[in-house]
Amino acid sequence: MREVFFMIFSIFTVLAALGVVVSRHAIFSAFSLVLAFFGLAILYLLWGTSFVSMLQILIYTGAIVVLFVFVVMLLDLKKEETLDSAKTGPLVMAGLSVWFFSLLILRALNRATYFKSTNVEAASDIKSISTLLFSKYLWGFEILSVFLLALIVSACVLARAEYMERKADQ
Amino acid sequence: MIPASVQILHWSHYVAACLFALGMFGFLIRKNAIVVLMCIELMLNAVNLILVEVSMRSGHPEGLIFVIFIITVAAAEAAVGLGIILNLYRAKGTVNIDAFRELQG
Numbered sequence: 001m002r003e004v005f006f007m008i009f010s011i012f013t014v015l016a017a018l019g020v021v022v023s024r025h026a027i028f029s030a031f032s033l034v035l036a037f038f039g040l041a042i043l044y045l046l047w048g049t050s051f052v053s054m055l056q057i058l059i060y061t062g063a064i065v066v067l068f069v070f071v072v073m074l075l076d077l078k079k080e081e082t083l084d085s086a087k088t089g090p091l092v093m094a095g096l097s098v099w100f101f102s103l104l105i106l107r108a109l110n111r112a113t114y115f116k117s118t119n120v121e122a123a124s125d126i127k128s129i130s131t132l133l134f135s136k137y138l139w140g141f142e143i144l145s146v147f148l149l150a151l152i153v154s155a156c157v158l159a160r161a162e163y164m165e166r167k168a169d170q
Numbered sequence: 171m172i173p174a175s176v177q178i179l180h181w182s183h184y185v186a187a188c189l190f191a192l193g194m195f196g197f198l199i200r201k202n203a204i205v206v207l208m209c210i211e212l213m214l215n216a217v218n219l220i221l222v223e224v225s226m227r228s229g230h231p232e233g234l235i236f237v238i239f240i241i242t243v244a245a246a247e248a249a250v251g252l253g254i255i256l257n258l259y260r261a262k263g264t265v266n267i268d269a270f271r272e273l274q275g
Contacts, residue, residue, distance in 0.1 A: 002178070002179070003178045006178050006179055006181070006182075007178070010181070010182065010185040013185060013189065014185060014188045014189065014192070017188070017189050017192045017193070017212050018192055020192070020196060020205070020208055020209065020212060021192050021193075021195055021196035021199075021200070021205075021209065023205075026202050026204045026205055029202075029204075029205050029208055030208065033208050033211065033212070036189075036212065036215070037215070040215055040218070040219060043182060043185070043219060044219075044222055046179060047179060047182070047222055047223065047226045048226060049222055049225075049226065049234060051234070052218075052222060052234055052237050052238070055237075055238065055241055056218075056241070059241050059242075059245055060211075060215075060241070060244075063245055064211065064244065064245055064248045067248055067249060067252055068204065068207070068208060068248070068252070071204060071252045071255065071256060072204055074256070075204075075256075075259050075265060077202075077265065091195070091198065091199065093198070094191075094194045094195050094197075094198045094199075095191075097194065098187070098190060098191035098194055098195075101187070101190060101191075102187040102190075102191070105183050105186070105187055105220060124226060124231070124234070125231075128231045129231050129234050129235065129238075132231055132232065132235055133235055133238070137235050140239060144239060144242055144243075147246065148242065148246065151246045151249060151250065154250060154253075155249045155250055155253050158250065158253030158254060158256070158257060159252075159253040159256055159257075
């Protein structure tokens with residue numbers, strides 16, 4: 001059963017990601033992005049990390065994609081861009097770099113000596129995650145919270161309508 | 171939670187490699203700046219999937235911590251990036267990345 005779910009949702013996720021790349025209009029890319037994020041959330045559930053899966057749905061599909069959809073609908077994108085401006089040079093570079101990257105990952109992950117541990121239940125436990133987050137990674141957590149505060153201010157300043165005119169006046 | 175006999179989940183780094191490849195292709199061939207940002211999000215998600223796999227296979231929850239950090243930074247990047255794109259659209263009337271060439275003269 002788990003195998004069938006994994007096959008279905010991995011193919012679903014990859015197809016949705018393909019939809020993000022090849023969709024003609026940005027709004028279809030955004031909807032394909034929602035599907036890809038849901039597929040990834042289900043893959044996280046299959047791994048047993050229900051907390052990360054919940055975060056994925058709440059933050060990615062609940063906040064980030066909504067932001068994308070808002071901006072796509074805010075802008076007047078009548079002039080549809082086409083895909084025929086693709087050059088072969090970037091494609092070859094992308095293919096090579098992705099190939100090297102995949103080789104690195106497969107080389108690293110196929111060493112079974114990394115994965116002798118059997119306490120996978122402890123790893124996905126929310127208690128162990130939060131203990132680690134508030135002890136060893138406390139400084140990263142606090143710096144990230146200050147970073148988010150700075151982000152709120154900077155995003156508000158950037159997205160105001162008067163920003164460009166005020167820059168033009170100066 | 172995961173029985174050791176289930177080996178098919180260990181294929182998820184292939185899925186992550188596919189997602190990263192698709193995100194990089196989209197990043198390089200698309201001309202719409204919003205879609206370019208979406209492709210960056212796809213690449214970040216591929217990295218998240220690899221981190222979850224490594225964390226669950228090795229039994230250390232550190233990977234999940236970094237997934238949480240990456241999700242937070244991705245939300246920040248999307249918010250600021252879309253704000254910049256909004257201002258570029260106000261300045262140029264388009265989001266085609268070929269129109270933004272001031273810095274290279």
